[in-house]
Amino acid sequence: MIPQHAQIRLMNLCAILLLFVLTTPSWGKDLEAFPNLNLNDPRSVKEATRVLEEELKLAARPHTYVLIDLVGNTIHIKGRGVELHHMPIVQWSVGSWEKLTGNHRLVARPQVVRRKIEPGKGDEQEPISLTDMPADYDLSFSSGLTINVVPLAEKGNLAQGIAFMGKAWWRRLKNWTSTIGTDQPSTSAAQLEITVSVDHAQSLAWSLVDGMAVLIRRSADR
Amino acid sequence: MGRVLLACAAVTFLTVLIATAPDTRPVASTSSQVVHRPVVQDGPGLRALQAKYKTLSKQLSQLKPSQPYILVDTARNRLYVKHQGEVVLNAIASTGSGTILDKPGDDTSQWIFDTPRGEFLVQSKLTKPTWIKPDWAFIEEGLGVPKDAAERAEPGVLGDYALGFGKGYFIHGTLYTRLLGKNVTHGCIRLNDTDLKGVYTLARVGTPIMIY
Numbered sequence: 001m002i003p004q005h006a007q008i009r010l011m012n013l014c015a016i017l018l019l020f021v022l023t024t025p026s027w028g029k030d031l032e033a034f035p036n037l038n039l040n041d042p043r044s045v046k047e048a049t050r051v052l053e054e055e056l057k058l059a060a061r062p063h064t065y066v067l068i069d070l071v072g073n074t075i076h077i078k079g080r081g082v083e084l085h086h087m088p089i090v091q092w093s094v095g096s097w098e099k100l101t102g103n104h105r106l107v108a109r110p111q112v113v114r115r116k117i118e119p120g121k122g123d124e125q126e127p128i129s130l131t132d133m134p135a136d137y138d139l140s141f142s143s144g145l146t147i148n149v150v151p152l153a154e155k156g157n158l159a160q161g162i163a164f165m166g167k168a169w170w171r172r173l174k175n176w177t178s179t180i181g182t183d184q185p186s187t188s189a190a191q192l193e194i195t196v197s198v199d200h201a202q203s204l205a206w207s208l209v210d211g212m213a214v215l216i217r218r219s220a221d222r
Numbered sequence: 223m224g225r226v227l228l229a230c231a232a233v234t235f236l237t238v239l240i241a242t243a244p245d246t247r248p249v250a251s252t253s254s255q256v257v258h259r260p261v262v263q264d265g266p267g268l269r270a271l272q273a274k275y276k277t278l279s280k281q282l283s284q285l286k287p288s289q290p291y292i293l294v295d296t297a298r299n300r301l302y303v304k305h306q307g308e309v310v311l312n313a314i315a316s317t318g319s320g321t322i323l324d325k326p327g328d329d330t331s332q333w334i335f336d337t338p339r340g341e342f343l344v345q346s347k348l349t350k351p352t353w354i355k356p357d358w359a360f361i362e363e364g365l366g367v368p369k370d371a372a373e374r375a376e377p378g379v380l381g382d383y384a385l386g387f388g389k390g391y392f393i394h395g396t397l398y399t400r401l402l403g404k405n406v407t408h409g410c411i412r413l414n415d416t417d418l419k420g421v422y423t424l425a426r427v428g429t430p431i432m433i434y
Contacts, residue, residue: 032279033283040268042267042271046271049275052275056281056282059282062340064339064432080341115320116324117323119361119363127405129405206296206297
C-alpha cells in the first residue's frame with residue numbers, strides 16, 4: 001500500500017512529465033527555419049543549410065530581403081529573419097539550377113508610372129495604389145539571373161488567359177532566338193519563371209526596391 | 223481509491239512514453255512528405271548536416287527582435303505592433319502616395335512621396351508635435367516658400383503624438399481620418415488617435431520599424 005502523500009507526488013510528477021513532453025516538440029519547431037524540411041534527405045538539408053548561411057548574412061543587416069522558396073512554393077519578404085509578408089507560387093520553372101545559388105541583387109525592376117502633382121490642385125490628384133503595379137514583368141539581378149513573373153489569369157477570364165499565355169510564349173521565343181548562333185543551350189540561362197496570381201504579382205512589384213537581395217531555396221527534386 | 227488513481231497515472235505515463243518513443247523504422251521519403259524525426263541509422267554526414275541546420279536555424283531566430291517591433295505594410299496601409307510573432311496592435315494607416323512633385327527652378331530634380339522601405343528605429347517620441355512645413359508643402363499648394371521660419375510652424379495637425387524614424391519621417395496622427403487605408407501621405411505614416419496612442423505607449427526609442 002503506497003501512502004497517500006506518495007501517490008500525490010507521483011501524480012504531480014506524471015503531470016509535469018506530460019507537460020514537458022507535450023511542449024518540447026513545439027520549442028524545437030519554433031526554432032526551425034524551414035518547417036517543411038525533410039530532415040532525412042541529405043540533399044534537402046544541405047540546400048537548407050546553404051540558404052540559411054546566406055540568409056544569416058542578410059538578416060544581420062537592417063534591410064528587407066526576399067526568399068523564394070521553391071520547396072514550399074512561397075515568396076517571403078523578410079527582415080532580420082522575420083517574415084513580413086508571403087505570397088504563394090502557383091508554379092515555377094527554371095533554366096539552370098546551379099546559377100540560382102548565392103544572393104542576387106536586384107538591378108532592374110518594372111517601371112511604375114507615377115502621377116505628377118500639379119501645384120494648387122489639392123485633393124483632385126489620385127495617389128498610386130497596388131492596382132497600378134504591373135503584373136507581368138521581368139526582374140534582373142547583378143548575378144545575371146532573370147526572374148520572369150507571370151500572372152495567372154483569373155478563372156473564367158478567357159481574354160486575360162490568352163493575353164498572358166501569348167506573352168509567356170513570346171518571352172520564351174525571344175529567349176530561344178537569343179541563343180541561336182551561340183554554343184550555349186537555352187536551358188543554361190540563369191532564368192527562373194514564377195507564376196503567381198495577379199494580386200500577388202502586383203504585391204511583389206510593390207515590395208521590391210532597387211538593390212534588394214533575393215535568395216532562392218532550390219527544390220531537391222531537381 | 224488510491225490504487226485507482228495510481229493505475230490511472232501509470233497508464234497516462236506509459237501512453238505518453240509510447241506516443242513519444244522515437245520511430246526507428248526506415249521512413250519512405252517523398253517530396254510531399256514532411257518528416258521531422260531523424261533516422262537513427264543514417265551516417266555521420268547526415269547527422270552533421272542536421273546539426274548544422276539546427277545551429278543555423280537557432281542563429282537566425284536569435285536575430286529576430288526580442289522586444290516589440292512595428293511592421294508597416296505600405297501596399298495595404300496597415301500598421302502592426304508585434305511581439306514574439308504575436309500581433310499586439312493592428313491599425314489602419316495611411317502611407318506614401320508615390321506621387322512626384324517637380325522642384326521649381328530645377329528641371330532635373332523632384333520630390334518622390336514614398337514611404338521608405340526597409341528597417342528603421344524609433345529615434346524620437348514627441349507629445350503635442352508641431353509640424354514644421356517643408357518647402358514641398360507650400361509648393362504643392364501653389365504658394366511661395368516663406369522666408370520666416372515661424373511661418374512654417376503648424377500646430378495641431380499631427381495629433382497628440384509623433385514617433386520619428388529618421389530623415390523627417392514620422393508616425394503621427396491626422397485630421398483626415400476618412401483617408402486612412404489609402405496611400406495619400408508624403409511619406410509619413412498616419413494613424414487615428416486611438417491607434418497612435420497605442421503605438422506611442424508600446425514603442426520605445428530604439429524600437430525597430432520594418433516597412434515593406
